[in-house]
Amino acid sequence: MNSVIPFLPLLLGALAAIFLRGWLRNLIMIVAPILGAINLMGMDHGVFWSLEFMGYALEPVKVDKLSLMFGYLFHLASLIAVIYALHVKDTVQHVAGLAYAASAVGAVFAGDLLTLFIFWELLALTSVFLIWARRTDRAYSSGIRYLIIQVLSGVLLLVGLLIFAQVNNSLLFTQIGLQHEGIAQIGAWLIFFGFGIKCAFPFMHNWLTDSYPEATPSGTIFLASFTTKVAVYAFARGFPGEEILVWIGVTMACFPIFFAVIENDLRRVLAYSLINQIGFMIVGIGIGTAIALNGAVAHAFNDVIFKGLLMMTMGAVLHMTGKINGSELGGLYKSMPKTTVLCIVGAASISAFPLFSGFVSKSMIMAAAVAEGYDVVWLLLLFAAAGVFHHAGIKIPYFAFFAHDSGIRTTEPPKNMLVAMTLAAVACVVLGTFPAQTVYALLPWEHSYQPYDVTHVLTQLQLLFFSALAFVWLNMKNMYPPELPSTNLDADWFYRKLAPAVVKRVASTTYGAYVSVENSVIHSVKRMVQNSYDAEAGQPKGYFAKLWPTETMVVWVAILLVVYLLFYYLH
Amino acid sequence: MSDNHDSDGWFDKPENVKKMLKVFYVICGLLVLVDFMVNRHIYHDWENIPAFYAIYGFIGCVVLVLIATEMRKYLMRGEDYYDE
Numbered sequence: 001m002n003s004v005i006p007f008l009p010l011l012l013g014a015l016a017a018i019f020l021r022g023w024l025r026n027l028i029m030i031v032a033p034i035l036g037a038i039n040l041m042g043m044d045h046g047v048f049w050s051l052e053f054m055g056y057a058l059e060p061v062k063v064d065k066l067s068l069m070f071g072y073l074f075h076l077a078s079l080i081a082v083i084y085a086l087h088v089k090d091t092v093q094h095v096a097g098l099a100y101a102a103s104a105v106g107a108v109f110a111g112d113l114l115t116l117f118i119f120w121e122l123l124a125l126t127s128v129f130l131i132w133a134r135r136t137d138r139a140y141s142s143g144i145r146y147l148i149i150q151v152l153s154g155v156l157l158l159v160g161l162l163i164f165a166q167v168n169n170s171l172l173f174t175q176i177g178l179q180h181e182g183i184a185q186i187g188a189w190l191i192f193f194g195f196g197i198k199c200a201f202p203f204m205h206n207w208l209t210d211s212y213p214e215a216t217p218s219g220t221i222f223l224a225s226f227t228t229k230v231a232v233y234a235f236a237r238g239f240p241g242e243e244i245l246v247w248i249g250v251t252m253a254c255f256p257i258f259f260a261v262i263e264n265d266l267r268r269v270l271a272y273s274l275i276n277q278i279g280f281m282i283v284g285i286g287i288g289t290a291i292a293l294n295g296a297v298a299h300a301f302n303d304v305i306f307k308g309l310l311m312m313t314m315g316a317v318l319h320m321t322g323k324i325n326g327s328e329l330g331g332l333y334k335s336m337p338k339t340t341v342l343c344i345v346g347a348a349s350i351s352a353f354p355l356f357s358g359f360v361s362k363s364m365i366m367a368a369a370v371a372e373g374y375d376v377v378w379l380l381l382l383f384a385a386a387g388v389f390h391h392a393g394i395k396i397p398y399f400a401f402f403a404h405d406s407g408i409r410t411t412e413p414p415k416n417m418l419v420a421m422t423l424a425a426v427a428c429v430v431l432g433t434f435p436a437q438t439v440y441a442l443l444p445w446e447h448s449y450q451p452y453d454v455t456h457v458l459t460q461l462q463l464l465f466f467s468a469l470a471f472v473w474l475n476m477k478n479m480y481p482p483e484l485p486s487t488n489l490d491a492d493w494f495y496r497k498l499a500p501a502v503v504k505r506v507a508s509t510t511y512g513a514y515v516s517v518e519n520s521v522i523h524s525v526k527r528m529v530q531n532s533y534d535a536e537a538g539q540p541k542g543y544f545a546k547l548w549p550t551e552t553m554v555v556w557v558a559i560l561l562v563v564y565l566l567f568y569y570l571h
Numbered sequence: 572m573s574d575n576h577d578s579d580g581w582f583d584k585p586e587n588v589k590k591m592l593k594v595f596y597v598i599c600g601l602l603v604l605v606d607f608m609v610n611r612h613i614y615h616d617w618e619n620i621p622a623f624y625a626i627y628g629f630i631g632c633v634v635l636v637l638i639a640t641e642m643r644k645y646l647m648r649g650e651d652y653y654d655e
Contacts, residue, residue, distance in 0.1 A: 138654070258635065259639075383627075462628065466624070467632045470629045481639060486643075486650060487648045489645075
């Protein structure tokens with residue numbers, strides 16, 4: 001079967017969207033991801049295309065099971081996101097969305113680090129327009145911060161890969177690992193942190209919670225699907241089994257849920273839970289056994305769908321009501337019943353209810369943690385699993401659609417939004433109910449796993465129902481933190497408040513010192529000028545400024561000549 | 572759209588909510604009971620504790636919310652904090 005380069009169909013779709021309008025553009029945008037996915041089915045494993053650049057062998061397109069799995073995922077995600085965005089009359093968003101999806105596909109099929117770097121930066125450059133497309137001041141400055149941090153990630157990757165090219169004389173993207181000698185060690189860590197920024201590692205995570213809630217309703221669906229998942233893919237290929245990832249991952253799984261509980265912006269709550277879910281994947285990659293790695297990529301696959309679904313329902317709420325803060329919403333189940341049901345499906349999936357997609361992938365990572373003797377990690381992941389149900393599973397649907405009636409009356413979102421959400425919801429149920437025929441069939445590593453046994457279903461249901469019971473109990477005792485209009489400080493405080501304040505202070509002190517020096521110089525020059533001029537007499541003061549009679553000069557000239565004559569004879 | 576449906580919402584009636592909560596409590600109770608009847612696989616020592624997952628889920632979430640509420644005291648700022 002003849003195949004084209006994997007990212008080409010999506011890229012052509014993006015180019016077509018620049019010029020086409022109306023139904024033709026819609027058609028092309030829907031067809032592009034479908035054709036792209038069919039194209040992938042016809043591809044054989046191995047190097048699809050290779051070339052040489054400055055003495056290094058490059059493999060811009062390399063196909064194996066891991067990249068294929070992410071390839072299918074990205075095509076499915078872009079199809080859903082495109083349908084969700086069909087009603088939007090904004091060329092910028094359509095073009096940027098498809099080009100962004102194409103960059104993500106290009107990145108996961110990159111067989112060498114240089115190609116990876118190019119798509120890595122393209123991800124940032126194409127996606128930032130989805131944030132700016134909101135056209136608010138907040139979105140603009142958030143987009144600038146997003147771009148700076150994303151490009152920084154690319155720069156770290158570039159420096160790292162240059163070091164690697166020098167040391168290993170190869171640019172091929174295989175397992176990198178963290179154990180190296182000499183300068184290669186620095187290169188490995190730079191690549192690690194480059195990946196880590198895009199993966200929203202703790203303290204590097206705020207670009208995500210800052211920008212995703214500021215993007216347009218449809219832009220966020222694209223954003224939530226690609227960047228972080230490309231980073232998960234990169235870790236799975238470059239750093240599987242690095243133990244430090246287990247601890248980073250478990251931190252990511254646990255700390256965002258505290259922020260999510262007190263966050264008011266419901267799309268920001270989902271952004272925090274996105275970090276929490278990536279934490280599970282990173283733990284899986286860190287454990288590094290076949291089941292753990294399979295669990296990580298399976299969970300990445302499922303997460304894109306159910307997090308996309310939750311983001312879409314909140315996008316629909318924002319689109320229809322213009323509001324997204326929990327403090328302003330509530331009671332929407334009456335006017336948006338379909339959206340409510342779809343949101344609950346997403347909530348059940350992220351919370352890993354049996355028969356929903358999260359159940360079949362999250363448990364693989366948990367099982368791997370127990371099997372490898374990571375007891376503390378297992379307990380913390382269990383806590384994170386209960387916590388994610390608490391904030392994403394209950395809080396999101398509860399505060400948006402139930403809780404107290406906010407008085408907002410609206411209607412269901414446009415049909416295309418409902419279709420996209422329904423597609424994602426069906427996918428959640430199908431992936432969760434028939435894992436062996438769907439997501440498990442794509443898994444890259446050889447391993448068999450059976451998620452549905454009595455023990456697992458029972459224990460998971462206990463965990464979830466008693467987490468819900470805690471929510472009910474806390475609510476009845478009025479101990480549940482109310483939704484308040486607020487901003488919560490996070491690590492971004494350091495670069496959004498502290499650093500600017502320090503810079504401002506240093507700059508104003510420096511400027512103040514400069515101004516006072518300048519003033520005193522001007523002042524003293526003025527004083528000198530004033531002191532040397534007698535305003536009353538209308539003439540300069542001082543001996544040398546006096547008007548002398550010509551005779552004086554003649555005397556001086558005579559003296560000078562005498563002195564000259566004396567020197568002449570003395571010599 | 573239809574304001575006359577305002578008070579018709581199923582969840583607006585306290586008796587409906589009470590009914591639903593009762594069903595919920597019964598399910599919670601049943602899940603604990605089943606725990607004693609089913610022979611669970613044990614992968615980890617802690618799982619030997621009866622209804623371990625139920626206890627862990629409940630306590631975990633209460634602790635989560637209490638800590639988060641405490642965090643609010645230090646972290647919460649006005650809505651326009653960064654725009655000022």
